[in-house]
Amino acid sequence: MRRKLGAGALFVDVLFLLAIFIALFFRGATSDVFWYPIALAFIFILVLCLVFWDLNLLPAPQLSGLEPYLLIWMGILILSALLSAHRWQTIPALERVIVALMVFYLSLWLFPSRSERKLLIWSLFAMPVLISFIGLLAYFSESELFFPIPENFILVRGTLVNHNNFAGLVLLGSFLGLGLLFGMESKRQTLATEDWAKRILLLLPLLILILALGFSLSRSGWLCFLFALLPFLLWLWLSRSKEKTRRYIQTSLAFLILASILLVIMEKGAIRKRAKTIEEFFKEPQTGLTVAGRIKIWKSAILMIQDHPFFGIGPGTYWIEYPKYRQKGELHGVRHAHNDLLELCAETGLFSTAIFIILAVKAVSLIRRNYKKTPSPRERRICLGIIFGIIAFFVQDLVDFHFHIPGLVYYFLALVGFLFKPKR
DSSP: OTTTTHHHHHHHHHHHHHHHHHHHHTGGGOSHHHHHHHHHHHHHHHHHHHHHHHTTSSOOOOBOSOHHHHHHHHHHHHHHHHHSTTGGGGHHHHHHHHHHHHHHHHHHHSOOSHHHHHHHHHHHHHHHHHHHHHHHHHHHHTSOOSTTOOOOSSSOOTTSSOHHHHHHHHHHHHHHHHHHHHTOOOOTTSOHHHHHHHHHHHHHHHHHHHHHHHHTTOHHHHHHHHHHHHHHHHHHHHHSOHHHHHHHHHHHHHHHHHHHHHHHHHOOSHHHHHHHTTTGGGSSSSSSSOHHHHHHHHHHHHHHHHHSTTTOSOTTOHHHHHHHHOOTTOOOOSSOOSOHHHHHHHHHHHHHHHHHHHHHHHHHHHHHHHHHHOOOHHHHHHHHHHHHHHHHHHHHHTTSOGGGOHHHHHHHHHHHHHHOOOBO
């Protein structure tokens, strides 16, 4: 039935991917003006799925294996909201969590076949490439393009407002691209020159991503890219034959050298100035918000946890309570704690954070099991790229707030959905 009536299923797949891209394009859907229409779009897609399931146009929905943990975690979030002194202000945060869960399950249900999974993964790779290209175009033309793209004059931030969040998107897209590059399989009837031509064509969008990451001037993004790239190459070295590994390493090194040369040639002095401040990134906040500045913000969040240890101050209410706990002389951290795990603990308490960590560990276990069972070497390498991109994403999130950008969250969850092999 799925093959005979694939047009309707394809329509829903495309609609889902388009909603994710629009959420990224409209400044990450951080503003309610952008977010509510996108949330309604995901609800509409879910309703379409319900209708299609009733008509047997889609396979039956499947479980991820995380449901008990998700139910307990959501129950604690709701209880935290009910017990909060800012009860009504917690509603938007709960709404965003619910829509994010919808996106996660839609990513599991809508792409069961091999062709649909290809559509999903190539679309997810194209999104950060296009957004990075827009940012680079605005940066080098030194012109404001059009609404809603923010200005990209001083640094590249694509269509997102914060350059560090943009770097998080590029990290996910870059390692996905590396997985696609190393997942290319040579066919017997294909000439070697054709295989290399395909790889070179894939290197071009990867080059756009690396250039955008460089010109984002995100020091945390640079460090996290290197932090994940080295073990990624080491994993390839240990898991593949010597001949293929040598080819992969040579390709990676040649690509990185080319990207570095282009960055040096094209840069306007901004990258060198920013690179000189990497050491200061860990010191006193003389070059913007550094690690030292973030530590002051974290101390404020820890004080919130000490005062509200069990159920927190309420989901999404950090910005309301922060002025009471602000460290003397600290001007940042008004909206977010720049560490999402710490902010989650401050807002929803220790119980919620403990369940969330257990949920994450269980998700890692399921992904690891599914990775081992994946028969296709090509898909295994794609999954490997996604996994290391997620590692870089999480490490950067320890000093940023990626999970408060709805568009970025939806993109992240779509990648996680690709890693899952759901069960009936």
